[in-house]
Amino acid sequence: MTYVLPDADVLYQALLARDPRFDAVALVCVTSTGIFCRLTCPARKPKRENCEFRASVEACVAAGFRACKRCDPAGVRSPGSWRDGGLSEA
Numbered sequence: 762m763t764y765v766l767p768d769a770d771v772l773y774q775a776l777l778a779r780d781p782r783f784d785a786v787a788l789v790c791v792t793s794t795g796i797f798c799r800l801t802c803p804a805r806k807p808k809r810e811n812c813e814f815r816a817s818v819e820a821c822v823a824a825g826f827r828a829c830k831r832c833d834p835a836g837v838r839s840p841g842s843w844r845d846g847g848l849s850e851a
């Protein structure tokens with residue numbers, strides 16, 4: 762299954778707005794902190810140039826990022842989302 766992320770600019774706007782419709786659409790990896798978050802994370806918003814958007818927890822981890830403790834991106838549960846590929850339970 763190939764999942765194509767929306768445009769990064771769209772995702773960044775969703776990040777700034779904490780748009781709940783985008784909660785399970787993508788994850789944001791913040792290159793300045795080495796953390797990845799849900800787009801709806803309550804933490805302070807990173808600069809655009811420090812954001813890399815990825816489609817799955819696995820992709821973020823594989824790129825060397827750690828899960829944010831505030832929004833717990835690895836705990837996202839959203840039917841019909843990218844999670845459906847199946848992560849093993851922590």
Ligand SMILES: [Zn+2]
Nearest residue numbers: 798802829832
């Ligand atoms: Zn977060």
